[in-house]
Amino acid sequence: MSMDLGSEGGKNKGHRDRETGTLGKLVSLLDLVALADGPMRFTDILSLSDQPRGTLHRQLSHLVEEGLLEVDRDGRYLIGLRLLTLASRSWARNEFRAVAEPHLHRLQEVTGETVHLGVLRGTEVIYLDKVEGRQSVRMYSQVGNASPAYCTGVGKAALSALDDAELDARISRLEYHPYTEHTLRDISELLSDVSEIRARGYAFDLEEHESGICCVAAPIRSDDGHMLAGISVTGPAYRVTLEKLRAWAPLVVAAADSIMTDMRNRMGPKR
Amino acid sequence: MSMDLGSEGGKNKGHRDRETGTLGKLVSLLDLVALADGPMRFTDILSLSDQPRGTLHRQLSHLVEEGLLEVDRDGRYLIGLRLLTLASRSWARNEFRAVAEPHLHRLQEVTGETVHLGVLRGTEVIYLDKVEGRQSVRMYSQVGNASPAYCTGVGKAALSALDDAELDARISRLEYHPYTEHTLRDISELLSDVSEIRARGYAFDLEEHESGICCVAAPIRSDDGHMLAGISVTGPAYRVTLEKLRAWAPLVVAAADSIMTDMRNRMGPKR
DNA sequence: ATCGAAAGTTCCATTATTCGGAACATAATT
DNA sequence: AATTATGTTCCGAATAATGGAACTTTCGAT
Numbered sequence: 001m002s003m004d005l006g007s008e009g010g011k012n013k014g015h016r017d018r019e020t021g022t023l024g025k026l027v028s029l030l031d032l033v034a035l036a037d038g039p040m041r042f043t044d045i046l047s048l049s050d051q052p053r054g055t056l057h058r059q060l061s062h063l064v065e066e067g068l069l070e071v072d073r074d075g076r077y078l079i080g081l082r083l084l085t086l087a088s089r090s091w092a093r094n095e096f097r098a099v100a101e102p103h104l105h106r107l108q109e110v111t112g113e114t115v116h117l118g119v120l121r122g123t124e125v126i127y128l129d130k131v132e133g134r135q136s137v138r139m140y141s142q143v144g145n146a147s148p149a150y151c152t153g154v155g156k157a158a159l160s161a162l163d164d165a166e167l168d169a170r171i172s173r174l175e176y177h178p179y180t181e182h183t184l185r186d187i188s189e190l191l192s193d194v195s196e197i198r199a200r201g202y203a204f205d206l207e208e209h210e211s212g213i214c215c216v217a218a219p220i221r222s223d224d225g226h227m228l229a230g231i232s233v234t235g236p237a238y239r240v241t242l243e244k245l246r247a248w249a250p251l252v253v254a255a256a257d258s259i260m261t262d263m264r265n266r267m268g269p270k271r
Numbered sequence: 272m273s274m275d276l277g278s279e280g281g282k283n284k285g286h287r288d289r290e291t292g293t294l295g296k297l298v299s300l301l302d303l304v305a306l307a308d309g310p311m312r313f314t315d316i317l318s319l320s321d322q323p324r325g326t327l328h329r330q331l332s333h334l335v336e337e338g339l340l341e342v343d344r345d346g347r348y349l350i351g352l353r354l355l356t357l358a359s360r361s362w363a364r365n366e367f368r369a370v371a372e373p374h375l376h377r378l379q380e381v382t383g384e385t386v387h388l389g390v391l392r393g394t395e396v397i398y399l400d401k402v403e404g405r406q407s408v409r410m411y412s413q414v415g416n417a418s419p420a421y422c423t424g425v426g427k428a429a430l431s432a433l434d435d436a437e438l439d440a441r442i443s444r445l446e447y448h449p450y451t452e453h454t455l456r457d458i459s460e461l462l463s464d465v466s467e468i469r470a471r472g473y474a475f476d477l478e479e480h481e482s483g484i485c486c487v488a489a490p491i492r493s494d495d496g497h498m499l500a501g502i503s504v505t506g507p508a509y510r511v512t513l514e515k516l517r518a519w520a521p522l523v524v525a526a527a528d529s530i531m532t533d534m535r536n537r538m539g540p541k542r
Numbered sequence: 543a544t545c546g547a548a549a550g551t552t553c554c555a556t557t558a559t560t561c562g563g564a565a566c567a568t569a570a571t572t
Numbered sequence: 573a574a575t576t577a578t579g580t581t582c583c584g585a586a587t588a589a590t591g592g593a594a595c596t597t598t599c600g601a602t
Contacts, residue, residue: 020336021333022293022294023293023294023297023333023334023336023337024333024336024337026294027337027338027339030357031357034357034360034361035360037364038364038366062292062294062295063294065291065294065295066294066295066298067298068298073495073497078361079357079358079360079361080361081390081392081397081399081415083354083357083358083361084358084361084362084397084399084414084415085397085415085416085417086301086302086305086350086354086358087350087354087355087357087358087359087415088358088414088415088416089305089306089350089415089416090305090349090350090354090355091355091415093308093309095309119352121352126352126355126356128352128355143355143359144352144355144356144358144359144360144362145356145359145360146356224344226344
């Protein structure tokens with residue numbers, strides 16, 4: 001297996017027009033339904049997609065036929081369980097995740113706080129795993145979750161491992177949404193944070209994405225620099241002070257390094 | 272939201288020929304790759320799918336373009352993270368799962384063993400959630416997992432809630448794979464087990480799917496009988512004796528009933 | 543290193559599928 | 573009951589997928 005989970009594919013997702021091919025249009029629909037807060041009626045979808053009614057109807061039918069969407073008894077559409085099954089199989093067999101897992105657990109035990117593993121995809125971080133302790137709120141949902149890289153610890157750590165050209169290419173067209181009052185506000189703030197991160201080897205997220213939530217994160221990169229990822233220790237600000245984060249930083253960096261080493265060994269020295 | 276997670280759509284999955292339409296063929300490919308043990312080379316896929324090379328190549332390219340598949344640095348294909356993201360969103364927002372969650376936790380705390388929530392899809396059970404205690408092995412992977420209904424507690428419990436005609440329609444063409452020496456061997460064994468389950472209101476799985484693993488399960492059905500699901504308490508045979516399972520049965524049934532009640536209330540008396 | 547074979551990629555005329563407007567059906571609302 | 577909003581089906585036109593063959597690259601053995 002390979003460590004590569006893809007560094008490409010970071011197309012702008014929000015609302016790219018001109019979907020390419022049949023599949024593109026169908027996947028857009030999936031996205032649309034998945035992004036909604038709940039089941040959608042035919043008309044809801046119709047107004048959000050710019051398809052003619054007949055076309056949309058057939059597209060939805062096909063998606064339902066394949067189990068990618070489901071129709072509830074009120075005729076509303078929701079994401080089908082088939083996707084969950086597909087995703088869970090690939091998750092379970094993901095080698096990178098498997099290699100990282102014991103390290104995440106160790107880190108969780110030592111710090112007592114929640115530990116995340118995420119990979120960088122374009123300008124987003126997708127969380128691959130999460131290990132939480134007793135006292136934390138259950139947030140299963142984090143696995144698979146995509147968040148902007150610029151306001152998360154794992155994301156900024158991963159970004160810091162890019163060379164300047166790549167970094168610039170990815171973050172120059174970003175929209176810097178102010179999630180909290182501490183969220184980085186523009187590219188210059190991000191760049192200066194990244195240079196600090198590079199200097200010290202790890203990143204902080206001080207309530208930048210979610211109020212009251214802080215973390216320390218360290219980058220993980222594959223040998224060929226093709227895949228970027230990161231791990232973090234996260235907790236509530238009232239419990240997790242900056243001093244604590246500083247104290248944990250070396251542990252996080254060490255864990256990240258161990259994961260890289262394990263990955264190298266597992267894959268053999270080839271290439 | 273609706274409780275309906277679909278009772279239709281139980282197409283025979285294994286290797287249905289004659290894929291309908293463009294999407295059908297592409298989803299088959301996704302399945303093929305997801306089912307594999309690891310990343311697949313182009314040729315591996317070529318030999319398993321019966322597509323000409325040019326066609327297959329283009330299909331794979333499209334899937335990669337949409338992020339449903341990814342290519343590792345060795346050119347091998349694996350399931351893309353996009354599926355994980357899509358699936359996790361729908362999971363997080365699944366109302367049935369959300370309603371059941373507190374009940375699962377309560378059941379876990381009382382019994383100390385692992386609790387599962389699964390829905391019946393055709394002749395398979397898909398696990399929607401899992402709550403485990405301290406001492407159990409971490410098996411995240413269970414969520415999203417699909418298993419045959421006839422050899423799992425949740426599955427048999429759900430089957431027992433079908434009327435005879437529906438039950439027969441689903442299980443008559445099954446292949447009864449003997450996972451363990453205790454696995455039900457044919458339709459007659461299943462039918463007699465189901466009638467016992469109906470009589471007592473809950474199901475056992477005594478090492479029928481996995482050696483050394485037992486459980487008690489109770490059925491959950493929506494008002495309209497359209498959706499079938501179940502919950503179970505599962506543990507290793509050396510710790511979880513038949514007496515214990517019997518003792519837990521009323522708790523499991525009560526939890527299942529509570530979930531049904533909550534669901535009814537949440538959805539309002541409409542329809 | 544060199545050759546041969548296997549693997550992977552591109553091309554394009556043909557074929558099958560999707561598109562989308564409009565007519566048709568059904569459910570909700572006044 | 574009439575009216576509107578919503579959902580479904582149809583079919584000629586437009587578009588995308590097909591698949592055979594030619595082409596390029598990678599791999600394995602000598």
